[in-house]
Amino acid sequence: MVNLRIGNGYDIHRLGPERRLILGGVDIPHALGLVGHSDADVLTHAIMDAMLGALSLGDIGHYFPPSDPQWQGADSLKLLEQVIA
Numbered sequence: 464m465v466n467l468r469i470g471n472g473y474d475i476h477r478l479g480p481e482r483r484l485i486l487g488g489v490d491i492p493h494a495l496g497l498v499g500h501s502d503a504d505v506l507t508h509a510i511m512d513a514m515l516g517a518l519s520l521g522d523i524g525h526y527f528p529p530s531d532p533q534w535q536g537a538d539s540l541k542l543l544e545q546v547i548a
């Protein structure tokens with residue numbers, strides 16, 4: 464018997480000026496970037512939500528709320544490391 468868990472994750476950030484466009488930790492040169500409290504890496508956020516959802520552990524907003532200044536400009540790959548741990 465295989466213990467298989469599946470999670471779905473999605474995330475949305477709007478594009479805006481004077482922001483970096485980071486997808487999956489890759490900094491993509493572009494005139495617009497993703498707006499958010501952290502680095503707004505929408506791909507990494509969706510992966511984290513899928514992992515947390517598969518384990519019924521809530522979502523990234525619970526662990527890294529935008530109301531908490533410690534996550535301002537956070538590197539989402541560092542947040543992913545915490546989710547994996």
Ligand SMILES: [Zn+2]
Pocket residue numbers: 474475476499503504505508
């Ligand atoms: Zn996000």
